[in-house]
Amino acid sequence: MLNGLDIEGSSPLHRMPVRGKLLLLFVAAIGLFLLSDLRLLAPALLLAALVYLSTGIGLAEAFRRTRFVLFTVLLVAAMNWLVHSPLEALAVFCRLSALVLLAAAVTATTGISAFMDEIARLIAPLERFGFARAADVSLAVGLVIRFVPEIFARYQDIADAHRARGLPVRPLTTLAPLIILTLKDADTIAMAIDARGFRRH
């Protein structure tokens, strides 16, 4: 149910280290916000689109993934058109869409495990001072991926139970049982984790 948004391939972006990609994205974000000239922003958008497509994602999938964010970008641009000027609106549209497409390109070329490794490395300095433990973060991420399908199935059971009794399925009556039933599992799961010694101190 929860599959990563990365796609397989061997494009230059795929081969780049994760930290390099994130740093480049960060620099690009700062750069895009410093630019205000449409003559530079429009080519930047074109370049970002080319970078995104260079991942081998295909036009349809590329659009499907970014259409919601691009729609909000369009709304923001429309508001700019109303309160500022059409030129301003175009600049905002180019700047934000370029940033969104570049970010989507990083996501498309970076696997979940590569990201998790990078996060473990970022947490390492904190770990030395006892603020956080990288192993705990990976454990939590793993637990979410493991339990989402189960909780969704449980929601459907509760909804079925409603229908069987001729009750309308409403968030008001489904949420509380869903949450209580799910959180009550926490004790068993925690015991199972401790029994296997996953969190050695």
Next chain:
Amino acid sequence: MTTRDIVLIALFTAITVVLGLLPPIPLGFIPVPITAQSLGPMLAGCILGARRGALAMLLMVLLVAIGLPVLSGGRGGLAILAGPGAGYIAGWIAGAFVCGLVAERFVRESQAERAQFVAFFAAAVIGGVGVVHLLGVPWLAHAGGLTLVDAAKASAAFLPGDLIKAFVAMLAGRAVLAGYPLLPQRA
């Protein structure tokens, strides 16, 4: 942080993901359909308390960042965190924390039912609505080149839906407190 706390945080994040899988409810009188997912920060604060609630939402943002399609409509990835609505997503963390603080401070198991309802509603409105918009609006204004007032006006379109959600969070928070109290034992 005990293993149980980590499991509770992860399970709550998973519940928030599932809330995004439920079909959105269109309401006739407001322009944006309601997704149950933004109940996440309110429920996290009201049920798990400030620290665990905020960590559950932090985990949610982490899952978005590493490219899992955990947001409603199967959205996810860094593109969301680079878009104009990113402030609202970041606001979930602070929102859950403040919601949890208010709930921890004002909800007592020994209280009358009505006092608990009032406290949970206040927690959901202050943390889950107020703080989320407080972080969402400035980023929308900055990223979109809008004035704070214009950004706040755009943000106001979500207010009626958010208040309905705060009401739902209030009922769910109180039901969970009655059925399986976690709020009193803080992490």
